Amino acid sequence: MKTKSVASLVMAGMLATTSLTFAGPEVVSGPGADPTCFAPWSADTKYLQWPAQEGPYRIAVVNGFVGNTWRIQMIKTAKAYAEDPSIKDKIAEFKVVSTGTDAPAQLGAIEDFINQGFDAIVTIAVSPDGFDRVIRLADRENVVLVPFDNVLDTDAVMQVNEDQTAMGNQWAQFLIDELAAAGKSGGKILEVRGLAGNSVDRDRSAAIHDTFAATGGDWEIVEVVGNWDDGTAQKVTADAIAVHGQFDAVAAQGGTTGVVQAMIDAGHPMVPIAGESENGYRKLVAARSADGLKGISIGQSPGLVAIAMKAAVSALEGNAMPQLISVPLPVATYDQLEDGLNFWSDLPDNFFTVNEFPPCGVNISGPAIMSQSEADVN
Amino acid sequence: MTVARAFGTSLRQNRGFYGAVVLLCVLYLVYNLLHPRGFSSAVLIQNANESVAIVFLAMAQTIPVLLGGLDLSVGAVMTLAACIASVLVNGSPLQIIFGMVVTLAAGTAFGLCNGLIVVYGRLQPIIATLATGAIAMGLALFIRPKPGGDIDGDLNWALTNSLWDFVDTYALFDPDASWFAPFAWIPVPILIMLVFGVGVWLPFRRTIIGRTIYAIGSAEGAAYMSGLPINRAKIAAFTLAGFFASCGGLYLAIQTASGNADISQAGAYTLNSIAAVVLGGTSLLGGIGGAIGSMIGALILRVMSFYFRILSIDPLLQPLVEGVVLLAAVSLGAFRVLRIKNRLELFR
Numbered sequence: 001m002k003t004k005s006v007a008s009l010v011m012a013g014m015l016a017t018t019s020l021t022f023a024g025p026e027v028v029s030g031p032g033a034d035p036t037c038f039a040p041w042s043a044d045t046k047y048l049q050w051p052a053q054e055g056p057y058r059i060a061v062v063n064g065f066v067g068n069t070w071r072i073q074m075i076k077t078a079k080a081y082a083e084d085p086s087i088k089d090k091i092a093e094f095k096v097v098s099t100g101t102d103a104p105a106q107l108g109a110i111e112d113f114i115n116q117g118f119d120a121i122v123t124i125a126v127s128p129d130g131f132d133r134v135i136r137l138a139d140r141e142n143v144v145l146v147p148f149d150n151v152l153d154t155d156a157v158m159q160v161n162e163d164q165t166a167m168g169n170q171w172a173q174f175l176i177d178e179l180a181a182a183g184k185s186g187g188k189i190l191e192v193r194g195l196a197g198n199s200v201d202r203d204r205s206a207a208i209h210d211t212f213a214a215t216g217g218d219w220e221i222v223e224v225v226g227n228w229d230d231g232t233a234q235k236v237t238a239d240a241i242a243v244h245g246q247f248d249a250v251a252a253q254g255g256t257t258g259v260v261q262a263m264i265d266a267g268h269p270m271v272p273i274a275g276e277s278e279n280g281y282r283k284l285v286a287a288r289s290a291d292g293l294k295g296i297s298i299g300q301s302p303g304l305v306a307i308a309m310k311a312a313v314s315a316l317e318g319n320a321m322p323q324l325i326s327v328p329l330p331v332a333t334y335d336q337l338e339d340g341l342n343f344w345s346d347l348p349d350n351f352f353t354v355n356e357f358p359p360c361g362v363n364i365s366g367p368a369i370m371s372q373s374e375a376d377v378n
Numbered sequence: 379m380t381v382a383r384a385f386g387t388s389l390r391q392n393r394g395f396y397g398a399v400v401l402l403c404v405l406y407l408v409y410n411l412l413h414p415r416g417f418s419s420a421v422l423i424q425n426a427n428e429s430v431a432i433v434f435l436a437m438a439q440t441i442p443v444l445l446g447g448l449d450l451s452v453g454a455v456m457t458l459a460a461c462i463a464s465v466l467v468n469g470s471p472l473q474i475i476f477g478m479v480v481t482l483a484a485g486t487a488f489g490l491c492n493g494l495i496v497v498y499g500r501l502q503p504i505i506a507t508l509a510t511g512a513i514a515m516g517l518a519l520f521i522r523p524k525p526g527g528d529i530d531g532d533l534n535w536a537l538t539n540s541l542w543d544f545v546d547t548y549a550l551f552d553p554d555a556s557w558f559a560p561f562a563w564i565p566v567p568i569l570i571m572l573v574f575g576v577g578v579w580l581p582f583r584r585t586i587i588g589r590t591i592y593a594i595g596s597a598e599g600a601a602y603m604s605g606l607p608i609n610r611a612k613i614a615a616f617t618l619a620g621f622f623a624s625c626g627g628l629y630l631a632i633q634t635a636s637g638n639a640d641i642s643q644a645g646a647y648t649l650n651s652i653a654a655v656v657l658g659g660t661s662l663l664g665g666i667g668g669a670i671g672s673m674i675g676a677l678i679l680r681v682m683s684f685y686f687r688i689l690s691i692d693p694l695l696q697p698l699v700e701g702v703v704l705l706a707a708v709s710l711g712a713f714r715v716l717r718i719k720n721r722l723e724l725f726r
Contacts, residue, residue, distance in 0.1 A: 065642070079693075095687065097693060105428060105683065107634070112424055133633070
């Protein structure tokens with residue numbers, strides 16, 4: 001019945017409309033549904049509303065690149081969340097495909113799922129541009145397309161991400177506060193940046209610089225490029241220590257385990273540090289915070305996929321949704337770390353610790369899924 | 379009778395090619411049977427769109443492979459062409475056509491340079507194109523350091539849809555005219571592949587240069603002794619490869635309405651183009667096969683990945699399944715070894 005009506009809608013759409021007129025979400029005024037979970041990005045974020053459809057829904061996740069811990073954890077989280085009692089009854093069919101870094105294949109997969117009559121498609125875009133055609137098709141057939149993590153340069157679709165600028169601000173503010181507590185209002189900071197040319201790297205770095213500049217203190221920020229990778233970050237940190245001697249604090253966008261390792265290897269004193277959410281980094285901070293390695297850990301969570309799925313279902317139910325959803329930053333400071341709760345001494349260093357979002361009812365513990373599947377493999 | 383005999387001979391001489399055609403037909407038929415909206419124009423359009431870039435790259439790769447070489451720069455040339463197109467293909471219709479011509483000319487010129495380096499630099503194609511591929515990638519990054527560009531939206535819509543939408547977008551005539559109905563469902567990307575792929579390749583392979591390429595792949599010494607234009611054929615082979623790669627890049631840019639100097643995507647396309655060439659029945663040793671076979675091979679590669687969207691296969695197992703199926707498909711070509719009468723033939 002449903003497929004038939006969708007098919008007839010498509011036929012009608014193909015025959016009756018010209019290519020330039022299409023349906024899609026209506027722009028409405030807020031507030032949207034469940035604002036503690038689906039927080040709008042800013043005050044001028046617009047709200048989108050799709051016509052309510054009857055569940056249960058067919059949902060697909062179209063991933064691009066696969067092959068690092070973050071992506072694997074993301075896929076496992078998506079599968080586990082689809083089985084979660086809070087949402088299981090609302091999902092009739094759930095599919096996950098990875099297309100690799102191949103833009104035509106990703107666009108093709110999205111279009112295929114639209115053709116198959118799926119109701120919502122969650123995706124990590126391989127490129128911030130180039131989705132015009134699938135957005136047009138999705139709108140024509142009232143399919144909810146939800147890019148997350150690597151989002152698109154458009155305001156025509158609902159998207160889910162963490163605020164990278166806020167992340168940079170919090171990192172810098174933590175370091176400023178820790179240094180102030182030690183009586184310093186200026187000094188030399190090491191900044192380990194991420195992948196060059198990437199918008200995430202740009203936003204995080206700009207926020208770090210702005211926050212330090214706003215204090216009016218005498219800061220010298222030394223930038224090195226670590227590519228969010230432990231090995232690269234470790235090497236560039238070691239080089240920076242060799243050249244500059246000593247830093248008063250470190251701000252690392254990623255590869256933080258490698259950064260701390262380089263400091264230990266060089267005999268650099270343990271100083272306040274801001275970093276990502278790698279398990280290895282949290283292990284090191286927990287072990288050495290008493291020596292002065294006072295750290296803050298904020299992460300881009302693989303659990304974002306669950307928020308994107310939840311947002312898709314909410315949109316299909318006809319709720320008004322913010323066009324750009326800002327997911328609360330998962331923060332842990334050195335005094336909050338607890339083994340087995342927000343880091344795991346028995347799990348690998350490259351594991352991403354943050355996976356849960358209590359305000360959204362997303363309680364899929366990353367370690368639980370990862371360790372469970374390892375048992376399956378053995 | 380003679381037609382049947384000619385077909386029989388062709389079948390015997392091109393087992394790999396006909397095997398690939400049968401495999402593609404079976405795979406595609408089953409895919410459409412399983413698809414909830416199988417055998418519809420919408421599904422065909424989507425499949426065709428997704429296949430254009432890899433089909434052109436596979437055709438590009440075929441020609442150096444027929445020489446007995448490999449072109450590792452095809453993915454990079456495609457990316458370079460896409461980045462050039464993302465800057466030039468917009469504005470008035472005349473400007474758009476100008477942009478397209480410049481894009482294709484740039485890719486073709488890059489292929490020409492590859493040929494000149496291989497012939498007069500006396501370098502192995504695999505190593506020469508590895509280097510020039512990096513140069514193409516560098517140029518692409520220079521032209522488009524960040525993904526973006528504004529390719530004409532109507533062009534994007536018109537070329538990635540059926541003929542009906544193409545006619546409708548540009549208001550050429552009444553798209554609902556009764557004489558037009560039998561063709562209206564045909565996807566534009568399929569026509570593009572036929573016109574620019576088959577339309578260029580088939581006449582080319584019948585020329586002396588085209589036949590010389592096969593002769594070089596079979597036995598370069600014999601080709602030389604026969605007085606064939608070896609240098610010209612090699613340069614032409616790489617030039618045509620550059621042309622096909624830039625066709626793929628131009629379509630990629632129009633399809634995504636943007637350009638993106640994505641290094642890992644370029645690498646993946648180069649490797650997939652080699653896989654498609656082998657799947658299509660072209661020998662990596664050179665001299666046997668053809669670009670039409672590679673077109674079929676590229677389509678087989680694509681259809682294999684379509685299945686993951688229909689069947690429920692664990693997402694983390696999908697690369698494994700794809701690899702095993704690919705290995706099985708390529709192994710089909712090795713069955714001739716079982717029938718071989720003289721072991722010396724193995725070294726052929």
